[in-house]
Amino acid sequence: MKESLEEFYNGILGIEPPWEVVSISRDSESRIVTAQVHYKKEISLTCPKCKAESKLYDHRKRRWRHLDSCNHKTIIEALVPRIRCSEHKVVQLPVAWAEKNSRFTAEFEMAVLIWLKEDPISTVANNFDISWDEVDGMMKRAVKRGLERRKKSKPAHIGIDETAFQKRHEYVTVILDKDKDVVIDVLDDRKAKTLNNWLKQQDISDLSTLKSISMDMWDPFINAVKSNFENAHDLIAFDRFHVAQHLGKAVDKVRAQENRVFKQAGKDNPLTRTKYQWLRNSHKTDNRATKRKEFLQLTQLNLKTARAWRIKEAASMLWNYTYMGAAVKEWKKLLGWISRCRLKPMIKVGKMIRRYFWGILNAIKLKINNSMLEAKNSKIQKIKRTACGFRNRERFKNSILFHLGGLDIMPVPTQ
Ligand SMILES: [Zn+2]
Missing domain, CATH: 1.20.1320 (phosphoenolpyruvate carboxylase, domain 3)
Known part of the structure; x- marks a missing residue:
């Protein structure tokens, strides 16, 4: 049986019921392909929150940038139904190809994130023909998503390391899980108070398995650990x-x-x-x-x-x-x-x-193995070089977690 163009695009865009491609248009001048996607009329509407059958309220027109097809920018355009649920009032239906509030499809974001692992934001923005801020936003969302998904760990050996940015005037403190080989967190400066607050925020049971804390000979860190652990004198190791x-x-x-x-x-x-x-x-x-x-x-x-x-x-x-x-x-x-x-x-x-x-x-x-600390430190230096330095603390913290947090960062659209 011969496939229609719409069916063909359903296949390559991965659009599945209850959604379907209803038309395709191509603007040859701007080289843009737009796929119109509709919610199938015959499929009943349910509230995404409670699954109760609901009535259509109205439609919202939305657009998403998808991966290019044959050198054409590819856009998915849809009239997304909003339903009225007796309990949850007016709710917009989620779409299968993008995360909530994103203006890009999940596949597009994934491709950007894969490139971001190797290249600086400016290069990635150029390659995908999107703005610097848009790439930065995807990176931020990726880290947020990864941190929310991350399971709590009970580290046995942690490392605390400060690192300078902005021409050595500003610092952040990096907390590492040495066994899992990942950055657990990045703190705002290298003050005792900041580390102290972070230690207090952790569940006691998460730190009860701690056998060593490797760090620099830096009194603020030592004091913060001392005020949180009775056995600080046995835990602290200057590696x-x-x-x-x-x-x-x-x-x-x-x-x-x-x-x-x-x-x-x-x-x-x-x-x-x-x-x-x-x-x-x-x-x-x-x-x-x-x-x-x-x-x-x-x-x-x-x-x-x-x-x-x-x-x-x-x-x-x-x-x-x-x-x-x-x-x-x-x-x-x-x-x-x-x-x-x-x-x-x-x-x-x-x-x-x-x-x-x-x-x-x-x-x-304690036979502290410092190779992990050294390797992470040199990777952080590389992150700084690739970005040509950081002027913004949040962006620097985010970059460290993006590259070294061992996070599961890829978007999964809401089904
Ligand atoms: Zn509901």
Whole structure:
């Protein structure tokens, strides 16, 4: 049997009873195909809320953008019935192809969301020929939908990490479920009060399974955890990733200071920018013999920067000790070395490690694995780069949850 054009469009648009395509029109100039969809007259109307058979009240004309067909923008247009229910008054019927209040079909939104996983909003807006705000709106709705669908978890190991945006003046705090490998929440700043409120909002039973909280040596976070957990002193772990971050920043400071001295003396610093990058990323340096040799020479230079780097490297080795006695002994040795190194930024970090040593020992004792924290941190940096930075806190928070929340974000139209 030959299929009519309307039946054909029912098939490709996925329109099923009680709806049907009644006509198709094409505007060749603007390259738009519009499918008129009607609610089948012979099917009785029921209230979407209570399913009671109801009378037609009126129709509302609505339009949705659908995925393009053959380079034509494709629009679904429908007269959507509104019914009058004795209990729920006037209610508009849901449609099968779009979520409530959306001006796009669910399939269109899905395609946009899939692209958004890889590309910045501006690129996606261009590709789909929609506005920046429309893409942003879809992303917001996706996160909201995902958070509403998410089941409560009882994390055993959580991580708390602050991250800067807007040229380092503003912060958010990211809460991670380390076992599920997802971001649980993003908080507005990095203040004790904010984390304290968040902890208080959680159900006690959800946090009763908690075995560790890894974080930076940051008093506001420590104080918030202390005021919520009696065993805070056993839970808090200052992990390898955060300790290494402080040491890395201190090495950078030593290099900047040394650079100034070279410049003032009119000399070139043997540690050029590229060579310094080798030192910074020494754990990633490849093993090709020539480079390796040059690299080793670099670390042997009697430069303050090279000395600072050797301390940083020594610290990273200490995490391999699993026997507490040996670990304590080796850390104390390193702290002695740092205190005698005459490099101010390193001495400062040394003092910090001494003060928070109890939490570093917890990290060793609890065998805290920091790879997840490190990976999430670098993904957040990538999100910032892709978006060319964020000026808006809500948008930054939303982006983190969109990409790293492990959320089920796809729209499902109301049937
Ligand atoms: Zn009703």
